[in-house]
Amino acid sequence: MPERSPRKDAARNRAAVFAAADALFAGCRSPEEVTMADIAAAAGVGKGTLFRAFGDRTGLIGALYEARLEPVRNAITEGPPPLGPATPPLQRVPALLDAVLCFKLDNRHLALALEGTGADSPYRTAHYERWHSLLRDLLEQIPGLAGADFTAHALLAATRADLVAYLAGDKSAPSEELREELREQLAAFTATVLGTRGAVRG
Template structure:
């Protein structure tokens, strides 16, 4: 029993070391330069350990984003307002966009890495999706398919729909969040200008919520 607990503790430490090494490498190198071999060396583990834990570069990048986004998801679901339940939808949306901008600003290169890994791993992603019974979701190989984006999009579109049910909330949420994956925005984040990004997202969201109803 003690040996099993020790193995689980070692596995947890390895996981955190791998994720931390990946984040540090993404802050120093372009996404295509962050290989599984380089991550393993930086984390002080064998390459096989990285593949065993995460399966692929795409799996590693998604796991890193999920790890960093978990606290935000918890705050949105169970935390105090305005980020959590209880505030008007427009206040919750502004607070959420601020939090997203801060999150991606702290994890420079991660969104770009997700996009690069998705493109590089497209056949592998389809195979993984087929095994999970999610062929249609994974077949496109788009960053939009990863679970963090789906949660963010679902929350954003829900808040827009609550405030303005006559609008196309699903598309508007994609427009807001899709900007996070653009090259100019990624370069902005690399320069540490996440506050500028947050302010611009607020302007876009406010304009959406205040726009005249479509005829």
């Protein structure tokens, strides 16, 4: 019987760990409840395997988040409209924020766990800086819009994981209702930007 490839074993273990973590985070009351020992037991691997592969709980959460976010990231960098780079920035901003909101609605406790890894602030996590930079760069391409850096922070605040968890969980707001409210707010923002542009041109 041929020996199993260590690389294949590692890939299989990684998939099992991610699937176990997905299930545990989806079913927990609070992300703090999910430990490395819980994930290892659910995945059928040793706890040492997790620490060797991911370093610590923060590393595991970050790796899982990145893996689950990959389809959205690919759509942003090379996909078709409305997320892809061919879409004008003013239309791309609402599409981007809707995609972030949908991701956090679908991965609520995972997003909470990730935002909880930023010391005393979710703004200190690496993923937040990436979202902010991307959104700021898009806003800077919109003529007549000032303060792109702060505006990016303000718009991203509507998709914070703790807010999403509060509205979707504590308040039982339907996902589509939250998406529609965000769309309405962004439509008002777009109208303001277009009005400002008109005033500048006039």
